[in-house]
Amino acid sequence: QVQLQESGPGLVKPSETLSLTCTVSGGSISTYYWSWIRQPPGKGLEWVGYIYHSGNTNYNPSLKSRVTLSIDTSKNQFSLKLTSMTAADTAVYYCARYDYGGNSFDYWGQGTLVTVSS
Amino acid sequence: DIQMTQSPSSLSAPVGDRVTITCRASQSVTKYLNWYQQKPGKAPRVLIYTASSLQSGVPSRFSGSGSGTDFTLTISSLQPEDFATYYCQQSYTIPITFGQGTRLEIK
Numbered sequence: 062q063v064q065l066q067e068s069g070p071g072l073v074k075p076s077e078t079l080s081l082t083c084t085v086s087g088g089s090i091s092t093y094y095w096s097w098i099r100q101p102p103g104k105g106l107e108w109v110g111y112i113y114h115s116g117n118t119n120y121n122p123s124l125k126s127r128v129t130l131s132i133d134t135s136k137n138q139f140s141l142k143l144t145s146m147t148a149a150d151t152a153v154y155y156c157a158r159y160d161y162g163g164n165s166f167d168y169w170g171q172g173t174l175v176t177v178s179s
Numbered sequence: 180d181i182q183m184t185q186s187p188s189s190l191s192a193p194v195g196d197r198v199t200i201t202c203r204a205s206q207s208v209t210k211y212l213n214w215y216q217q218k219p220g221k222a223p224r225v226l227i228y229t230a231s232s233l234q235s236g237v238p239s240r241f242s243g244s245g246s247g248t249d250f251t252l253t254i255s256s257l258q259p260e261d262f263a264t265y266y267c268q269q270s271y272t273i274p275i276t277f278g279q280g281t282r283l284e285i286k
Contacts, residue, residue, distance in 0.1 A: 106223065106266055108275040121274040122180075155222055164229060164270040165213040169222035 063088040065156050065170035073150075073177050079143040083156030083170060090114060090132065094159035095139045096166060097130065099152040102174075107152075111159050112139055146177045181205050181269050185278035191286040196257045200281045202250045202267035211271035214243055214252045217280075218263045226265075227252060259285075 069081035083095070096111035110120035112130040120128050124143070132139040143150060153174050157166040182205040192198050202212065210230045215223035225234045227243035230250060240255040254261055262285050267278040 105279050106268075106277040108277070119273050123274070157222075160228075163213075163225075163232065163234075164211050165225045165234075165268070166215075166223070167225055167228075167234070169224070172222055 063158060063168045065158065065168055067154060067156050067170045067173040069154075069173060069175070071174060071176060073146050073175060074179050075147055075177055077146055079141070079146050079150070079175060081141045081154055081156075081173065081175070083139050083141075085137045085139075085158075089134075090137045090139065091134050094161060095130075095132065096157045096159045097141045098155045098157055098166070099150075100155070100172070101149075101152045109141065109143075109154075148177050151175065151177045180274055181208060181272060181276050183267055183269055183276050183278035185265075185267055185281045187281060188279065189282040189284065191284040192257055193286045194257050194259060196286075198254045198257055198283065200252045200265055200267075200283075202245075202252070202278050204248045204250075204269055207247045208269040208271035210246050211269055212243075212245065212250045213268045213270060214241075215266045215268060216261075216263045217266065223266060257283075 064086045066084045073079050091114040094111045097109040112118045127144045129142040153172040155172045156170045158168040160167045184203045186201045212230045214227040217223040226237050226241050231243045242253050265281045
């Protein structure tokens with residue numbers, strides 16, 4: 062059974078950079094696309110971007126100037142960096158597997174709440 | 180960006196009822212429409228992919244239909260564990276976008 066687990070700081074100061082890592086277990090990261098999705102408290106879901114094992118990426122244009130995804134196949138991990146954080150970036154951040162066959166997010170991490178505050 | 184609009188935003192229904200949730204896309208997404216269920220404090224889980232395919236392990240009381248711009252999720256007989264928020268999501272084009280959600284409550 063594939064499992065995903067997010068890790069990173071729960072609190073980030075305004076203007077700083079958020080770094081989150083997702084560790085994948087129970088399957089190889091060297092297939093599928095791997096994604097980040099976020100959800101502000103009490104609100105809906107926003108796709109951030111995804112990365113393939115080759116390193117190819119696709120980002121949400123609304124965040125593209127601030128987002129970088131990377132992947133480390135040797136550690137079965139992929140990561141998110143989001144620069145210039147503001148209060149509007151406060152959200153639960155989920156990592157998820159994107160199944161290109163079904164064109165859906167079929168496995169998700171439990172999510173990690175990131176709060177932007179000084 | 181393709182805008183996804185769900186209706187209703189919320190509804191209440193009793194156990195045993197048949198419920199339908201609608202999702203409309205601002206332009207055609209062909210068959211690339213998925214449905215997710217999210218319970219409080221939990222990650223979403225996929226129920227239906229490519230409009231009408233039931234994800235493995237999902238009860239058969241869930242079904243999806245539609246194509247192009249108009250889609251529906253139907254729960255044939257509501258169970259207590261079905262009370263949650265439901266989201267549609269298009270994977271036809273980048274950026275991937277979600278509907279605003281439909282909150283399903285017990286009546």
